[in-house]
Amino acid sequence: MTSGSAYTEQVELHGHIIDSLLLPKVLDIVLEQGGDFELLEVRIGRRRQDPSYARIEIRADSADRLRAILQQISLHGAVPIEQHDCTVVAADQDGVYPDGFYSTTNQPTEVRIDGEWIRVADQEMDCGIAVDPVRRTARCVPMAHVRRGQLFVVGHRGVRVVPVARDRQVGHGEFRFMASDVSIEKPKRSLIERIAHAIRAARASGKKIVLVGGPAIVHTGSVGHVCRLIRAGWVDVLFAGNALAAHDIEYALYGTSLGVYLDRGEPAHHGHEHHLRAINTIRRCGSIRAAVEQGVLSAGIFYECVRHDVPFVLAGSIRDDGPLPDVITDALVAQDRMREHLRGAGVALMIATVLHAIATGNLLPAWVTTVYVDINPAAVTKLIDRGTVQGIGIVTDVEAFLRQLCDLLPA
């Protein structure tokens, strides 16, 4: 936004504008849409029942952008000071709105006819507004009901929305259930790009990148992606449990994970024993590092950690088999080891492990960028409910996420 924004318009906002979050919402939209604002006048009611008033100058660097901003904030009741009647155009075909038709929301709506604000009847979302200028009436009409010659509102001039006030009587308990934030229907690529950006920024500023991973990294065939990240220096410390390490090593030694050959998806005979044999093999060597040095372990995530001196903390749990000799079986000792390694963290990337992600989230200050990836929306929700609200949750396939992330971080 340059200072030379030539396009401006003044809008007004009435009502309980602070209490009801309207003013901040309007300002938010202006900034998000690439505009800027100046609060020309703000009169805030002293008590909660007192009305407030704001006069705001909106600025943008193009007429288009300004119009876009005005349209969007009009949905929250911010209307230009100079007001106009609504514009109507006759439908030229049955079942088709005129071009540029105003598309309704389900909020109470009014249109201005001959200087008077008229409430729209039959309020329904995704309709057009048919106006009868003689009777001074307006109502929502579904697309399939449009009749040729019917007058419809076009554009946003002369239309205003009167948002439903938040009902304090019903209380917050319910309305916290209102908006969906862990959706599986949103495009993910741009989100992954931002995560890659945050990781590069962390490294550039000398902050640590912490990877916290569960065994689904192995089961989904993502070992190669994580190895690439480690080799390219994108992982400063790895937190995991016995399972990730055991299955990574199982895969390195047998080509299986949970006994299933990852390249063909078929179970190995006696494959369910592989992870136990893998653990036994490492216990015989004494440690993962010793297994690498003795040439017993020569591939996989933990092999790369040893080779590239990436420290790891394996925290034990009561469901562990074995466990591997590197596993810290005492939870308090493991927490302290994690605390040490989290000093200086910039990004925590948590993949498919509720237990370790919550544990790490508990130890992190709010200013560390925290990303949680899981195919299970409930897992993402659970993590965020535990207080790690700064988290970015992504509901997706772990393998798909890691592959795309690798592509965005230079090897």
Next chain:
Amino acid sequence: MTSGSAYTEQVELHGHIIDSLLLPKVLDIVLEQGGDFELLEVRIGRRRQDPSYARIEIRADSADRLRAILQQISLHGAVPIEQHDCTVVAADQDGVYPDGFYSTTNQPTEVRIDGEWIRVADQEMDCGIAVDPVRRTARCVPMAHVRRGQLFVVGHRGVRVVPVARDRQVGHGEFRFMASDVSIEKPKRSLIERIAHAIRAARASGKKIVLVGGPAIVHTGSVGHVCRLIRAGWVDVLFAGNALAAHDIEYALYGTSLGVYLDRGEPAHHGHEHHLRAINTIRRCGSIRAAVEQGVLSAGIFYECVRHDVPFVLAGSIRDDGPLPDVITDALVAQDRMREHLRGAGVALMIATVLHAIATGNLLPAWVTTVYVDINPAAVTKLIDRGTVQGIGIVTDVEAFLRQLCDLLPA
């Protein structure tokens, strides 16, 4: 909140208090906690980079409540104008904080020592703050690390939180993923009580109660609950598809739903044919009403609808078998029938049917109380993503929900 609130304290709030939603959040908390406020002074920066300032008088009807409010808003940076150093008490046992210890969040925190605000090191949630008054340092210490004699902050005086600013650079795309609103870990009884209250209020004010239901009502053994609601007059119109009606009638005729005996959970022989035979039987009669009048159908949800003159709209879909003769197979005709019946609606109670719930939500204005109940969190999320943001989503067992609701509505 009576006007005679005797307990007051003035607090200050600095920073981008509107832009960052801090002021509305603080005012929200005051009201939620049963207090009241007066904005004594608000200076709002004209441009977005300008700092703002608010001086607020907080009032409550007891010292306890006032203290509670002050504690909570302090987490958002609102601190009393008269400031005090933090209070410290020595731990009297290893591994145990002093009573009344300040419990940390993961936000940046400062404590006041000898008039000076000191940043707390090692920020971590759910810790105590150990203070070294000589070196003027403070740091988070986990409970298990407490040593006898160590000084810990108690109470909220002299502690302030400096909330992490929202990072506009990262943008909204990510932060919309932030907070969990469709949680399965929340207590449901009080929420169901509020829904019962809204239903009673709708009836008292002459508004309609619309029930929108899917076949899981039958599969989960909840037919009896819905029949009770209908008989007691708590349903003014029923929207459903072929499936709810077919399985309700299957259950009335055969005791099964999807071919499984509901009383013992065992599949009937050839039970998968029952719903088709049920549909065929009703087609032979000509309509559901005719089947009731001919004595063919004498129990179940649709029997009660006929007996109590509760209208129903059965909207067809491409996955229907049969369908029942009452099913409206044309989607546009069905929508129009639904629109008619939704006039005057006060509450829409939607149970375990994504398709019919979204369809109904699309037709409803935002001021109708909309409740969606499903055991599948993804279904609840999906509904809310479609624009029905006024919805109250409850992730629970359908049978458990309806049983509790019945208990709260007089038969």
Next chain:
Amino acid sequence: MTSGSAYTEQVELHGHIIDSLLLPKVLDIVLEQGGDFELLEVRIGRRRQDPSYARIEIRADSADRLRAILQQISLHGAVPIEQHDCTVVAADQDGVYPDGFYSTTNQPTEVRIDGEWIRVADQEMDCGIAVDPVRRTARCVPMAHVRRGQLFVVGHRGVRVVPVARDRQVGHGEFRFMASDVSIEKPKRSLIERIAHAIRAARASGKKIVLVGGPAIVHTGSVGHVCRLIRAGWVDVLFAGNALAAHDIEYALYGTSLGVYLDRGEPAHHGHEHHLRAINTIRRCGSIRAAVEQGVLSAGIFYECVRHDVPFVLAGSIRDDGPLPDVITDALVAQDRMREHLRGAGVALMIATVLHAIATGNLLPAWVTTVYVDINPAAVTKLIDRGTVQGIGIVTDVEAFLRQLCDLLPA
């Protein structure tokens, strides 16, 4: 099934009857439906390409039951030795099948017309079979397409299904994805009755009932139910983590769980600190038992455990706050303590805790009845994937489950 089963019929089964699981499936159905069988002749191909043959006498105690069995096994290709043509009846109304119509599956089907087996065209599930006896053709006709006078097959005589052979080329990897076993759409009451029966049977035979629980027991308001079970002697040992105990004690001391008042569903001010204060309080006492003896803790699950001498094992994890002094922080020590208490177990009832349920499942022999209850289907699936295949999974609301279970077990 008494020995005096008077109703019998001989059926034949051809093909790869063992290899393709057909014979066991048919015998299964006979027993499930309350019938009995005798294998009169079994000729099993020596090599896998050799066909097999079985002649089976089916017996039942009523003509109805026998007919039901014959109908059901006919879907798997078992047909009476004495064969009949199919019976056809003319439709007497448009859009309505004749009573007793044969309802199709999506498997290849043949009907017998004048002694000849004719393949049914347009195979589709949930249709009737229209027969043209002159042209000797038969095809599936959807209900809405029925025309008056059209001839339809009624009953199961003269109809046979030729099940699609399992395709070994495609392999098992895919077909393991085939059948749904963790469904949320099934009636639960009868299942809960069986669990109650298994619990009573375990107690009668002197075997232990092990309860494994997660904190959702508290969050969902189910503490009272578990207390009732403990007081009535239905719990011999309790396994949990720090979280269940901390929130149970938080609820006993503050009336909240995760800071939310359970009776009204509203957050307490500073409620997020309650669990930490609860833990601190018990640490000060030295142990949960000491807190009970000192009168500090006087309600809740762990209070009842202490009072009724029900041992508990609290296994630590890295996400624990505090933890409570009774928590065993070393995973291997905790596993050993669990092993000791599992000696003599008859039933393990696992409620809403993936970690502790998997851990316990790992330690149990296959002959212990294992029940897993969670509202999240993915959690149930995960548990069963870990090898605890003897498990009974129930996807339902924890509170609803425990309330129903309490009602079925005498207090």
Next chain:
Amino acid sequence: MTSGSAYTEQVELHGHIIDSLLLPKVLDIVLEQGGDFELLEVRIGRRRQDPSYARIEIRADSADRLRAILQQISLHGAVPIEQHDCTVVAADQDGVYPDGFYSTTNQPTEVRIDGEWIRVADQEMDCGIAVDPVRRTARCVPMAHVRRGQLFVVGHRGVRVVPVARDRQVGHGEFRFMASDVSIEKPKRSLIERIAHAIRAARASGKKIVLVGGPAIVHTGSVGHVCRLIRAGWVDVLFAGNALAAHDIEYALYGTSLGVYLDRGEPAHHGHEHHLRAINTIRRCGSIRAAVEQGVLSAGIFYECVRHDVPFVLAGSIRDDGPLPDVITDALVAQDRMREHLRGAGVALMIATVLHAIATGNLLPAWVTTVYVDINPAAVTKLIDRGTVQGIGIVTDVEAFLRQLCDLLPA
């Protein structure tokens, strides 16, 4: 498997081998593992309480493979006729089993010591079996408890498993909940390869490939993948609803889906109106084909369908906005259109649409390969519960699936 399999061993199987599914299971394993069998002797009990007996010759083309088969079938009680004592080796390190240790299941297990079968105590999965040859005892020992010098069973000789009989008393109701088949933790690449293979096979044999798609194809940014499939001739007919088409056209006209720019993941101003404007635009043209011919629509899935003469069926539903002029609003008419196009289908590929997938599944015979892809496991389960048991369900990210599928099918 060549006929010259040189390696053979005879095994025996006792008990209720047919009734309990043991024999088919053992034969299955032999074939799956690449071996072959001959049933040398089968004596099947005439009544269900009578024991059965089978003597089977197992053959394989290598000693390794034979050993693998023998190991695996031994878990189901099939033991070599020539029997041996178990082999024991002393542990050479604390906490480490000897190489080749026998790894336990949770099933009842016996080991042969001096010709006698001894029951293993403390049965637990993932343990070794420690043997005391003097006292003739054996018990499961967890890895961490191994002491140097302790004798452990190695290999599978002299070990047999006595599978827990299925308990008919508890009944099928429960055991249908037993095994997980819709897992999100399995590797998907090989499964996708098999689907690509099935698609190529369908085309080679002149059968149709039917694509059934929901709007998540657009929301997840997968339009390009589907366009590639259409251009390369891998789609013979497309089934969808108004939503897929509306969002595909919204994306073609505005670059958004549900109002969110897919390339950057940011909401467009007034983006929620785009799909309605897109529908209005096509209605003005008269049809999708007309819009393509008039140059209004020049990209996307439906553009490619028109250009490449791929027919599509758009079936309406009550939640539709508009709808598009091509939408068939009557459900029965839409079903019939779908039936016509399904004639000759070889593969049905269903992507993220429960409604259309169930509807299509209802119309398909069991021998059509049916693939259902959704990120929501509950959706996959629901589809399969509706009777489309031949289905292959994949729980994954739609975009990731389609990208991988495209890579496997020549453009």
